[in-house]
Amino acid sequence: MELFGSVLKFLKVVFAALLVLSSAVVLWNYVYFSDVIHDVTPTSQRTDSTNERVIQLQTTVKKKKVAMREKKEKRKVVILFTNKRSGSTFLGELFNQNPLTFYLFEPLFPYTRTCEVLIQERVDSLQKLAMCDLPSLRRDYTNAFKVTKFNDQYANCAKNNICFIDRHAPLMERYIDLCQGNSPSDVSCTLPVNMTLMSDLCLGSKLSAFKILRICDISSLKFLFDNDLAKNDIEFKVIHLIRDPRAILSSRMQLPLDEANKETLPEVARTLCDRLENNIKFADTQWSKNFSHVGYLRVRHEDICRHPVDVARGIYNFIGETMPQEVAQWIQDSVIKQQNSNKKPQKSPFATKRRIADVLNGWRRRLTLKQVLDIQERCSDVMNLLNYVSVTNSSTLQDETLELWPST
Template sequence: SVKRLFGHNEHRSVCKKKGEVYKPENTIPTVKHRGGSIMLGLFCCRRDWCTSQNRWHQREKTLHGNTEATARKLQLSQSRIHIYLHATWRTGSSFLGELFNQHPDVFYLYEPMWHIWQALYPGDAGSLQGAVRDMLNALYRCDFSVLKLYAGTQNISTSFIFGWKMNKVICSEPLCDAHKRHEVGLVRQDLCAKCQKKDIRELEKECKKYPVMVIKGVRVLDLSTLVPLVKDPAINLQIVQLFRDPRAVHNSRLKSKQALVKESIQVKQNDKYKRLLVPNRVNRAESYVSSAMELICDNWLNDMFLVTNSPQWLKRNYIKIRYEDLVMRPMEELQRLYRFSNLSTNAALDKFALNMTHGQGYSSDRPFLISSRDAKEAIFAWRERLNIEQISQVEAFCSEVMRHLGYQKHSTDKKTLSPSLLAYFDL
């Protein structure tokens, strides 16, 4: 007969020969979703066996007698959590990622799929989605050998990882003495650069120590790419999707257009996107960056429809956040993010989030630099830098996305601003 053992993520079976006494050691543990408890199942095939009072007591005794010992032996008191920060370029995703990079219980990776896009350029973004998912699948298992596929003749070490000089794990003890992992604060890249390169296997060992792993990326075009990783019980991926006012995204992309040309060429996949946002095609860089913006709005809308019509197991593993809410109410949003990630906050992390949103100014000669910014200027810079025609074009193409996300159309009248923005900034 077959005994089926059911858990939140999967079920397993144990077989025994007819007439054989069921052995307690055959009990298989199943870890409950998001950790904390172990649920042991012992379900029989025959109805009369189950309903027998003596059999019931025997089963109950078996379960109670083995739960604690099994849990202690297998050290499964808490399951590992895997999170993907799903964003696109110029949405404030570096800041969002840094909130996880700073947490001492998080192993964080910044844009690892950059390696794929660089190695396979100019392959279009759509054709690279399978490779992106495969890389994520390996990385969440702390298998960094997947990076060798895109390293060419380079040796794989900690210094090969994209963004390694900003990574709190790589730049902290025991891999590097530039920082201590529990201390909160931006990594000193000049100090980290002096650290000795470590074999990638040492990074894998560190990766396996952390209860939460977070990867931030802008190269997953739509949520459907990630669904298999959500369904995989070994990963059970949780997704945080970051949105931002499309007009602010467009403004920031234009400002960083030279740095985004290659990515924009890869994102623009077909002739469906007729460069609506640049009717005069001012220059090559602006043309590609603007046409990619059209695709971004389309993908956002598709993601919203997918989540709205998705089953509960996907909705349970997904939250969305607006950049404006994150910088306006950093303490509240940080609590929500950490709660979703099964992380606890502390005074140092709260202070870090607050300081990062109350800096001086917004402009920077280095657009991808993580630094303290003025939240008000970050939100409203597009109002000063985009002309009326540019604003109208973005609103026309992204109108449905804006409506779903609660962004109102532009007007010189302050009445079009939401009450929360007016109150927060005393406008």
């Protein structure tokens, strides 16, 4: 009898433990999936067919996020690191035209004009971008504009919650579809964008890319490869775009508000080339091929101009993806066809459709020999590192059949 009573007590304990364990499993499933599967509550104004479309559109992104978790597949985040007037707008289009990529054009623009303030803050903002924590960026933008005293009317970052909205046509098409499928009928899907939905798009994309000009020191990106995100959740890639400093400075002198002008050219050239050299040497010593966990690729703007399709394929191969047909078609339309077109090329400083000869040799037509010699004097070390050829006289400067950027 005592034995029977002991057995009965033991079974009661086991049964109670199973009940607790079952409840814990149910609670864990609710918590785990609550951040990827939101409740869809149809409003009274919606028809059954509208509700079906809402659910279908809303779950598209969420299925991708769940599938990536189940496969333990890392999201890929590409940082396009460069200096202004280096051809980054064209490079960024190689990702903007990819329908499977979440791409942002200069999301750190509010930190513009100087490298001396908010250094850590801009790095923190980049980390939020990498994590798709987009709602908190509005506060970062407001703070940056207060400190830098820069006017937001140019990019409308705070106004639209996204900088340079006109540069995001492919992304905005996807956003509007998702917004219309998520929002009640009385909620507008116009500007400013809903950053929570943008975060959903970001998290649901296997590949994200950000064009970054406002971080001046490439060593600030060390956190990409050192923290737990790189080890567990995100695979980071850095594409370092460089360009002939003579071309960079010539282009900057065409901008009305840039500090580069005839009087300041020597000083600005020294600052630019010191930064270029420091970043290159850091990458060569810290992120060389011996460090297999670091995804770093250096690309010259001149090589993109001469061999756009090959370089684009090489970039996608570097990040472990196949270049989409949409990107190849865009290159065909904006570069290759442009060479045989009788139409005048775009004059905008941010144009992506130009004749290659104009892009490669424009600085030779605009700068005087003295200006070129001043730049070369202050940039000789970095020009040697990047395999750019110096000129010594007017005939060499003006002879556009002579390439000054031989292949490395």
